[in-house]
Amino acid sequence: MAKDKPGPIQIESFADHHVITQPNPLRKVLRRVDQKDIDDPVARAEKALAGLSGEFKSWMTIEAGRLSAAHAAILKQGFTRLACEELFRAAHDIKGDAATFGFPSAGAAAESLCRIIEHAPNLGEVPSDLIAHHINAIQAIVRERTKPDTISMAHELSRQLRGVADEYLMLANRDRPEHLEAILAPSIAPGE
Amino acid sequence: MFRIDFNKLRFLVCDDNPHMRRILRTLLHSFGAREVYESEDGATALEMYSHYVPDIVITDWSMPIFDGLELAQMIRQPESKGNPFAPIIMLTGHSEKRRVTVARDAGVTEFLAKPISAKGLYQRILNVVANPRPFIRTKTYFGPDRRRNTGNTYSGPERRVGGEVEILQQPSLLDKARTPV
Numbered sequence: 001m002a003k004d005k006p007g008p009i010q011i012e013s014f015a016d017h018h019v020i021t022q023p024n025p026l027r028k029v030l031r032r033v034d035q036k037d038i039d040d041p042v043a044r045a046e047k048a049l050a051g052l053s054g055e056f057k058s059w060m061t062i063e064a065g066r067l068s069a070a071h072a073a074i075l076k077q078g079f080t081r082l083a084c085e086e087l088f089r090a091a092h093d094i095k096g097d098a099a100t101f102g103f104p105s106a107g108a109a110a111e112s113l114c115r116i117i118e119h120a121p122n123l124g125e126v127p128s129d130l131i132a133h134h135i136n137a138i139q140a141i142v143r144e145r146t147k148p149d150t151i152s153m154a155h156e157l158s159r160q161l162r163g164v165a166d167e168y169l170m171l172a173n174r175d176r177p178e179h180l181e182a183i184l185a186p187s188i189a190p191g192e
Numbered sequence: 193m194f195r196i197d198f199n200k201l202r203f204l205v206c207d208d209n210p211h212m213r214r215i216l217r218t219l220l221h222s223f224g225a226r227e228v229y230e231s232e233d234g235a236t237a238l239e240m241y242s243h244y245v246p247d248i249v250i251t252d253w254s255m256p257i258f259d260g261l262e263l264a265q266m267i268r269q270p271e272s273k274g275n276p277f278a279p280i281i282m283l284t285g286h287s288e289k290r291r292v293t294v295a296r297d298a299g300v301t302e303f304l305a306k307p308i309s310a311k312g313l314y315q316r317i318l319n320v321v322a323n324p325r326p327f328i329r330t331k332t333y334f335g336p337d338r339r340r341n342t343g344n345t346y347s348g349p350e351r352r353v354g355g356e357v358e359i360l361q362q363p364s365l366l367d368k369a370r371t372p373v
Contacts, residue, residue, distance in 0.1 A: 016330060016331070017328055017329060017330040018328070018329040019327075019328060019337075020326060020329060021326040021327075022277065024321075024324050025247075025277075026201070026247060026279075026320075026321045028197075028200065029196050029197045029198075029200045029201055029247075029321060030194050030195075030196060030197075030321060030322055031195050031197055032193070032194055032195075033193055033194070033195045037193070037195070039195070041195070041198070041222065041224060041314060042311050044223070045219045045222035045223055045313075045314070046310045046311075047222075048218050048219070048221070048222040049215065049218060049219065049222075049310060052214070052218055059211045062211075063211070085256070088254075089208070089254055089255075089256065092254050092285050092286075093212070093285065095285045095306075096212070096284065096307065096308075097209065097211060097215075097285075097307070098307075099306075099307035100215065100306070100307045100308055101211075107307070111287075114285075182288060182290060185288060185289055187287040187288070188287050188288070188289060188305055
């Protein structure tokens with residue numbers, strides 16, 4: 001849309017690579033404004049996001065329900081590839097969305113579950129309680145979110161789950177250095 | 193100080209999660225964007241990419257069948273009839289360093305780890321609009337220049353040969369992904 005006419009592409013060739021430069025096709029959408037300009041698109045977007053917040057609880061309930069359904073499918077069918085992928089995607093979505101929806105502890109518990117799914121050498125050998133406790137914790141955090149004094153409890157619950165999961169993963173991966181490195185690496189996700 | 197005329201930009205958003213698509217749509221419309229096309233999987237996104245020719249692609253990584261990484265790789269085909277140069281912002285719950293490297297090597301322009309924020313998304317869009325990087329084509333890579341480090345002492349097997357090194361004064365993709373915004 002912003003590209004009225006693509007500019008000429010310049011190609012510089014070297015021994016083992018080419019450097020390709022084209023005039024910035026999006027430069028026309030940039031506009032210089034005065035420092036005093038009061039329009040703040042970020043503030044506008046944050047306000048719009050706050051306007052959506054009334055729906056976040058129901059969205060989280062749906063996400064937690066999807067996670068439980070994926071877990072139920074595994075209990076019924078076993079650790080098939082499709083069932084494991086769905087469990088991972090459901091947990092991964094919660095990991096990414098929960099903090100935005102106001103449930104950071106559910107996101108932390110979901111991250112811990114993702115790490116188990118991703119780094120356990122054999123999901124079938126993971127203690128079934130370890131997975132079930134993560135699912136139940138996420139359900140409880142979402143369900144009890146509106147009650148007072150549950151935020152610190154939720155934080156502590158997800159912290160302890162992560163501790164147990166990491167202990168298991170480090171033991172299970174003691175002969176798999178590439179996984180150990182990934183398990184011990186710090187997250188790059190923005191902090192709360 | 194610069195502002196973006198979002199109403200002149202066309203976005204393609206690809207995420208299998210309807211709630212995240214709603215969040216993204218809300219943010220982009222609030223920034224001023226009018227044209228936001230949405231897809232819930234990579235295959236549909238690729239079709240929409242050819243049809244609507246978006247200026248900027250924002251994609252999730254983890255999706256069923258055809259994920260965001262594959263979408264980036266398909267867009268970055270130098271011989272394709274479509275535009276292989278469009279900025280791609282990977283918005284993902286993956287938050288490990290190695291994922292940033294894999295995304296970078298697939299031709300992703302910017303990496304934004306969830307949880308999403310209005311500021312983080314705006315800054316990534318501003319960067320791809322205001323500071324486009326040259327593209328590099330090698331035997332194994334086609335995409336935005338992956339060099340953002342100021343040091344020029346690297347002498348490993350992936351060192352490019354045959355020319356002066358152009359140093360781009362930008363923070364690395366990993367450092368940017370770590371920025372708490």
